[in-house]
Amino acid sequence: xxxxxxxxxxxxxxxxxxxxxxxxxxxxxxxxxxxxxxxxxxxxxxxxxxxxxxxxxxxxxxxxxxxxxxxxxxxxxxxxxxxxxxxxxxxxxxxxxxxxxxxxxxxxxxxxxxx
Amino acid sequence: xxxxxxxxxxxxxxxxxxxxxxxxxxxxxxxxxxxxxxxxxxxxxxxxxxxxxxxxxxxxxxxxxxxxxxxxxxxxxxxxxxxxxxxxxxxxxxxxxxxxxxxxxxxxxxxxxxxxxxxxxxxxxxxxxxxxxxxxxxxxxxxxxxxxxxxxxxxxxxxxxxxxxxxxxxxxxxxxxxxxxxxxxxxxxxxxxxxxxxxxxxxxxxxxxxxxxxxxxxxxxxxxxxxxxxxxxxxxxxxxxxxxxxxxxxxxxxxxxxxxxxxxxxxxxxxxxxxxxxxxxxxxxxxxxxxxxxxxxxxxxxxxxxxxxxxxxxxxxxxxxxxxxxxxxxxxxxxxxxxxxxxxxxxxxxxxxxxxxxxxxxxxxxxxxxxxxxxxxxxxxxxxxxxxxxxxxxxxxxxxxxxxxxxxxxxxxxxxxxxxxxxxxxxxxxxxxxxxxxxxxxxxxxxxxxxxxxxxxxxxxxxxxxxxxxxxxxxxxxxxxxxxxxxxxxxxxxxxxxxxxxxxxxxxxxxxxxxxxxxxxxxxxxxxxxxxxxxxxxxxxxxxxxxxxxxxxxxxxxxxxxxxxxxxxxxxxxxxxxxxxxxxxxxxxxxxxxxxxxxxxxxxxxxxxxxxxxxxxxxxxxxxxxxxxxxxxxxxxxxxxxxxxxxxxxxxxxxxxxxxxxxxxxxxxxxxxxxxxxxxxxxxxxxxxxxxxxxxxxxxxxxxxxxxxxxxxxxxxxxxxxxxxxxxxxxxxxxxxxxx
Numbered sequence: 026x027x028x029x030x031x032x033x034x035x036x037x038x039x040x041x042x043x044x045x046x047x048x049x050x051x052x053x054x055x056x057x058x059x060x061x062x063x064x065x066x067x068x069x070x071x072x073x074x075x076x077x078x079x080x081x082x083x084x085x086x087x088x089x090x091x092x093x094x095x096x097x098x099x100x101x102x103x104x105x106x107x108x109x110x111x112x113x114x115x116x117x118x119x120x121x122x123x124x125x126x127x128x129x130x131x132x133x134x135x136x137x138x139x140x
Numbered sequence: 141x142x143x144x145x146x147x148x149x150x151x152x153x154x155x156x157x158x159x160x161x162x163x164x165x166x167x168x169x170x171x172x173x174x175x176x177x178x179x180x181x182x183x184x185x186x187x188x189x190x191x192x193x194x195x196x197x198x199x200x201x202x203x204x205x206x207x208x209x210x211x212x213x214x215x216x217x218x219x220x221x222x223x224x225x226x227x228x229x230x231x232x233x234x235x236x237x238x239x240x241x242x243x244x245x246x247x248x249x250x251x252x253x254x255x256x257x258x259x260x261x262x263x264x265x266x267x268x269x270x271x272x273x274x275x276x277x278x279x280x281x282x283x284x285x286x287x288x289x290x291x292x293x294x295x296x297x298x299x300x301x302x303x304x305x306x307x308x309x310x311x312x313x314x315x316x317x318x319x320x321x322x323x324x325x326x327x328x329x330x331x332x333x334x335x336x337x338x339x340x341x342x343x344x345x346x347x348x349x350x351x352x353x354x355x356x357x358x359x360x361x362x363x364x365x366x367x368x369x370x371x372x373x374x375x376x377x378x379x380x381x382x383x384x385x386x387x388x389x390x391x392x393x394x395x396x397x398x399x400x401x402x403x404x405x406x407x408x409x410x411x412x413x414x415x416x417x418x419x420x421x422x423x424x425x426x427x428x429x430x431x432x433x434x435x436x437x438x439x440x441x442x443x444x445x446x447x448x449x450x451x452x453x454x455x456x457x458x459x460x461x462x463x464x465x466x467x468x469x470x471x472x473x474x475x476x477x478x479x480x481x482x483x484x485x486x487x488x489x490x491x492x493x494x495x496x497x498x499x500x501x502x503x504x505x506x507x508x509x510x511x512x513x514x515x516x517x518x519x520x521x522x523x524x525x526x527x528x529x530x531x532x533x534x535x536x537x538x539x540x541x542x543x544x545x546x547x548x549x550x551x552x553x554x555x556x557x558x559x560x561x562x563x564x565x566x567x568x569x570x571x572x573x574x575x576x577x578x579x580x581x582x583x584x585x586x587x588x589x590x591x592x593x594x595x596x597x598x599x600x601x602x603x604x605x606x607x608x609x610x611x612x613x614x615x616x617x618x619x620x621x622x623x624x625x626x627x628x629x630x631x632x633x634x635x636x637x638x639x640x641x642x643x644x645x646x647x648x649x650x651x652x653x654x655x656x657x658x659x660x661x662x663x664x665x666x667x668x669x670x671x672x673x674x675x676x677x678x679x680x681x682x683x684x685x686x687x688x689x690x691x692x693x694x695x696x697x698x699x700x701x702x703x704x705x706x707x708x709x710x711x712x713x714x715x716x717x718x719x720x721x722x723x724x725x726x727x728x729x730x731x732x733x734x735x736x737x738x739x740x741x742x743x744x745x746x747x748x749x750x751x752x753x754x755x756x757x758x759x760x761x762x763x764x765x766x767x768x769x770x771x772x773x774x775x776x777x778x779x780x781x782x783x784x785x786x787x788x789x790x791x792x793x794x795x796x797x798x799x800x801x802x803x804x805x806x807x808x809x810x811x812x813x814x815x816x817x818x819x820x821x822x823x824x825x826x827x828x829x830x831x832x833x834x835x836x837x838x839x840x841x842x843x844x845x846x847x848x849x850x851x852x853x854x855x856x857x858x859x860x861x862x863x864x865x866x867x868x869x870x871x872x873x874x875x876x877x878x879x880x
Contacts, residue, residue, distance in 0.1 A: 097424040130435040
């Protein structure tokens with residue numbers, strides 16, 4: 026389990042290591058994994074990803090996908106790191122882009138045309 | 141920018157597991173019935189499931205099936221045996237259901253006269269008729285334009301409907317996997333609101349071939365290990381796929397009100413989004429994508445999320461998918477309220493399984509029926525909610541039982557329908573009940589007094605018997621029933637075929653008697669109708685009372701106008717002339733007006749002849765009073781002093797063998813005694829019964845039974861009644877299948 030304060034580089038390192046480990050067990054070749062790498066590029070099944078998340082939960086002792094984050098919104102290594110960081114050091118700022126988008130949609134009600 | 145504007149659901153039809161029609165579907169929903177079929181080993185073996193497959197511990201011997209997918213009334217739609225056998229059952233069943241939905245809406249005829257769009261979706265390729273019979277079909281022609289292609293490719297689903305039902309708006313197939321129905325609805329709604337079409341057919345047909353087979357739940361983690369779909373439940377383990385088909389008929393609400401249509405529910409809005417790439421994988425769902433679809437829909441409807449008392453969810457019963465769907469919907473609610481337990485939710489997949497492309501229409505029809513009946517019905521198998529979603533702190537509660545749907549502060553009941561598709565296209569619709577004042581407006585109004593003319597028809601004697609029987613049972617079962625509405629709906633809105641029963645009915649008992657007799661009739665099918673010649677041979681002057689009867693009758697506008705016009709013109713005639721006599725003037729005006737009224741009702745003659753005064757009438761038919769013909773008539777009438785028909789000339793001008801005669805008065809020499817009947821001929825007036833608007837109904841009955849047509853729009857141009865939902869055509873169940 027990771028001790029000490031949250032650190033983006035260390036979270037990234039753990040995530041990269043876990044994903045590389047699973048690829049190795051699947052006898053997939055070595056590839057460069059960085060924050061911009063999309064999960065779909067890694068050639069892992071949904072079960073593999075579930076296994077990775079389970080391992081990372083043990084490492085970080087947090088499960089961001091229980092309540093806070095929708096697993097389906099994770100598209101790349103960066104968003105996976107962000108999910109753990111949001112639990113390890115919640116900033117109090119929901120920064121919730123979705124809420125902002127939904128409010129903008131709802132604000133269109135004055136522009137609805139009635140033929 | 142969003143388009144606002146309500147639509148009216150004016151007709152619907154469906155075939156779902158356990159329900160061949162909407163009435164059976166509603167009964168199942170109220171009973172909390174799960175329409176699952178458990179399959180025996182013998183059935184599975186017959187369907188080609190191997191012993192090895194059946195014996196797997198993960199093999200589920202269950203399916204959600206509909207009846208008779210190999211049966212079709214090909215003759216009704218003018219489709220040959222070969223073509224019917226090659227045709228995907230999804231196309232065939234959708235033809236029958238769309239026709240039934242148009243009958244239910246009272247729009248079979250009207251849909252052909254205005255631009256009517258078709259937005260249709262079919263089930264997947266890998267569970268299709270084509271896929272199952274690929275080897276067989278590939279041995280024959282299967283290229284572009286072949287029966288194999290046209291009968292099975294998705295391109296032809298909507299266009300087949302448009303061709304066979306003569307619908308001239310846009311006809312297009314819509315495919316977005318499990319959200320296809322909602323997207324088809326969204327496109328149909330958009331086309332209505334921009335004015336491209338005046339009516340929309342939204343149709344879905346997902347029929348799996350083979351149907352009566354189970355599945356191995358180990359093949360896909362989304363599959364239920366026991367056949368049950370436990371949407372929202374903590375023990376949800378997956379879904380089961382099934383077959384079903386359904387159709388909605390839609391109009392702009394203002395048009396439905398103008399046309400006095402029966403409205404089942406309103407569609408306030410629809411919206412569709414795609415998740416885009418911001419998700420874990422192509423087949424994953426997306427909270428933002430779903431939430432935005434709902435937000436767009438309620439914005440377009442001009443309502444708040446809290447106005448929705450119920451949401452019919454996609455609810456597939458997967459442990460991860462259900463909470464994500466609820467979280468997405470909750471995001472929209474939480475923009476405006478922290479309230480808990482304010483919205484019921486459910487999933488019809490717990491009753492029917494997952495009908496894939498037809499799933500959205502199953503949800504829409506469930507909600508339509510709930511709004512129509514103002515009842516909530518239970519979502520099954522959810523004793524304990526999924527603990528991955530905090531129900532207690534959410535706006536949602538799973539509906540557990542059938543109960544009246546309470547209105548919030550007296551406002552109209554509203555509901556949402558959510559639909560998601562693999563590939564990321566999401567749909568959301570907002571529906572509402574018909575407002576109480578619109579229901580009351582339509583319910584009001586006096587019943588049009590009888591007697592009433594009614595004509596029911598079918599393609600064959602056998603189908604007419606079944607149709608009449610179906611109608612008789614329906615009429616007998618109704619507590620709140622108006623004969624005028626029934627006759628109006630059947631006459632005006634149903635297609636007219638060659639084999640008919642027709643009659644004049646005064647009340648419900650008369651009507652049931654007529655229908656029951658027709659349901660047991662063994663009369664031979666009629667020959668084709670010959671052209672009709674009218675012989676105008678009035679035997680006496682038109683009585684003042686008779687003229688007054690016609691002028692006062694609500695269906696005789698044309699008579700009144702023509703009589704007044706001709707009679708008034710007579711003021712110019714020298715009063716000393718024999719033709720100026722009051723009875724002559726009245727009779728000539730009467731006979732011309734009578735013919736005009738028959739023409740307004742669509743009674744058309746290939747020729748009009750006459751004797752005596754009738755000969756003068758025949759020369760003036762269709763001519764305006766200003767025409768020289770009228771001036772010439774005065775001299776002719778002066779000469780023809782005898783106004784009584786010449787008996788021996790009763791058949792003057794009637795070609796033998798090629799036409800039927802319609803006599804103004806039955807020639808005396810042809811009376812056979814007892815019932816007046818001249819074989820192959822008809823008469824407007826019978827001995828002892830002077831012609832009258834009521835008496836003409838008997839003539840119109842004979843006219844219809846002989847296979848001729850009336851212009852029902854003209855007949856009902858005054859004193860219309862209301863279109864009401866009635867039983868639909870009983871298609872025959874002939875078998876067409878590519879057998880091994």
